[in-house]
Amino acid sequence: MQVLTENYQLYLNGIWTTLQICFYAGLLTLLVGTAVAGCRVSPLAPLRAFGTAWVTVFRNCPLVVVLFFMAFAIPTLGLNASYFVFGTIGLALYTSAFVCEAIRSGINSVSPGQAEAARSIGLGFTQTLRLVILPQAVRSIVPPLGSVMIAMIKNSAIAGAFGVGGDLYETGTRLSSAQGEAIVPVLLGVALGYLIITIPAGLLLGYVERKVAIAR
Amino acid sequence: MTDSVLYEAPGPRARRRARYASVVTALVLLAGLTWALYRFAAEGEFAYDKWGALVDPTNENFSALWTLLGGGLVNTLTAAGWSILFSLVIGTLLALTRITAAAWYRWAVVGVIELLRGTPVVVLIFFSAQALPAFGLDISLMWALVVGLTAYNCVIIAEIVRAGIAALPSGQSEAAYAVGMRRHQVMFSVLLPQAFRAMLPALISQLVVVLKDTSLGFTISYPEFVQRGEIAIENLGNQIQVYLVVAVVFILINYTLSRVAVRTERALSRGRKSSATAREPESAAATGD
Structure with missing residues (x-):
């Protein structure tokens, strides 16, 4: 267990990098996921088809493949960036499919009478969504969205495995393979680092869930 | 709520406007796609030497490449199959003992479940590949992958099983006790069969998750589909093409599985119209876990 006390600074840096990846990816995925959810319920057929295709692709493709594809295909499109950026964008795109589905099922959980009433007093599509449906949907969106976000935190380890330097997972593998530290305590430290993030996140989610829960 | 409630059946003018807007969006999307394709073409990504080995049966590398990839796919499916089987058995045991013990x-079980659920699956896989040998357990790469995936997924399945049993009406077990069944009889003859039926869609969706996570075998160099793809790339130098094919194969398999899950769900809900619909256990497949 000495390796943990000796390298705690490295572990803290790893946790910090992981949190950074998750913060940027979280923001991006919320934006993209909401936009795609908007596409999926929109009146325009091409947008609906686009939304469905987006979700089908990113939900069924392993994150590893998405990340590799980002790293090789995006430079071809003339955009160059670091692995941190590719990893974050890849993670965000992959997660956006699940964000979209969480939001869409939240929208679908609002009773149709609400939308009908909004329509009948003359609100348009965007007004109906923005003023009537979404404020009510948020309550049932929060729990699944929280689970998606916690899953994303754990998936950020895959971005580390794929080459985003310095995050918690990569710190662990470097300590064990490059510096020859004993593998068991090193990886227990890595697991501990993720648990420090995910367990409070889960508790927080449970608290928020109880706060926003409504009896239907 | 059907999506169509959000906007009413369009009249002639709205339909015309929607048609214009549809055409414009379609054009914008197509333009984006065309630009991407153009860039790929400009970089020579459609050249024969990059695609030939993948799509042209007369190419010298075609059979070797597909034997390599096919073997990888078989390895992926094997590892996924064992993982889901073990997860199912261990997960059910965890759920049952948690209810009765x-x-x-x-x-203790709740603690283990929380610990395993909070740790990334890639860490568990790496751990089982590196740490089990350190404990003197010399297992092959495939079993290391299976152990890692099982450790992660058995607790998720345990939760699905627990939720499935909890969702059954209490009258089921009360009736079983009333006719004189013992506790294990109630569990195995009355509750579990019904719970498994209700859980089937969630379990099939979990299979999608396992199949996707099997691709993490590349981190411990288990020769699964993605890792074999990398070997192909080392020899042929066509990253984008190979990963595209790998992605398409994964999407086809997983999409089929998801459709099967939806079908099963529909078939089940048709079969039991009278009883209250079981509360759907939250599936990991819906969170990208």
Whole structure:
């Protein structure tokens, strides 16, 4: 267990990098996921088809493949960036499919009478969504969205495995393979680092869930 | 709520406007796609030497490449199959013992479930590949992958099973006890069969998750589909093409599985119209876990 006390600074840096990846990816995925959810319920057929295709692709493709594809295909499109950026964008795109589905099922959980009433007093599509449906949907969106976000935190380890330097997972593998530290305590430290993030996140989610829960 | 409630059946003018807007969006999307394709073409990504080995049966590398990839796919499916099987058995045992056993044991199980659920699956896979040998357990790469995936997924399945049993109406077990069944009889003859039926869609969706996570075998160099793809790339130098094919194969398999899950769900809900619909256990497949 000495390796943990000796390298705690490295572990803290790893946790910090992981949190950074998750913060940027979280923001991006919320934006993209909401936009795609908007596409999926929109009146325009091409947008609906686009939304469905987006979700089908990113939900069924392993994150590893998405990340590799980002790293090789995006430079071809003339955009160059670091692995941190590719990893974050890849993670965000992959997660956006699940964000979209969480939001869409939240929208679908609002009773149709609400939308009908909004329509009948003359609100348009965007007004109906923005003023009537979404404020009510948020309550049932929060729990699944929280689970998606916690899953994303754990998936950020895959971005580390794929080459985003310095995050918690990569710190662990470097300590064990490059510096020859004993593998068991090193990886227990890595697991501990993720648990420090995910367990409070889960508790927080449970608290928020109880706060926003409504009896239907 | 059907999506169509959000906007009413369009009249002639709205339909015309929607048609214009549809055409414009379609054009914008197509333009984006065309630009991407153009860039790929400009970089020579459609050249024969990059695609030939993948799509042209007369190419010298075609059979070797597909034997390599096919073997990888078989390895992926094998590891996924064993993982889901073990997860199912261990997960069910965890759920059952959690329901029936003493309080201290229940807390221990909850602790294990929380620990395994909070750790990334890639860490568990790496751990089982590196740490099990350190404990003197010399297992092959495939079993290391299976152990890692099982450790992660058995607790998720345990939760699905627990939720499935909890969702059954209490009258089921009360009736079973009333006719004189013992506790294990109630569990195995009455509750579990019904719970498994209700859980089937969630379990099939979990299979998608396992199949996707099997691709993490590349981190411990288990020769699965993605890792074989990398070997192909080292020899042929066509990253984008190979990963595209790998992605398409994964999407086809997983999409088929998801459709099967939806079908099963529909078939089941048709079969039991009278009883209250079971609360759907939250599936990991919906969170990208």
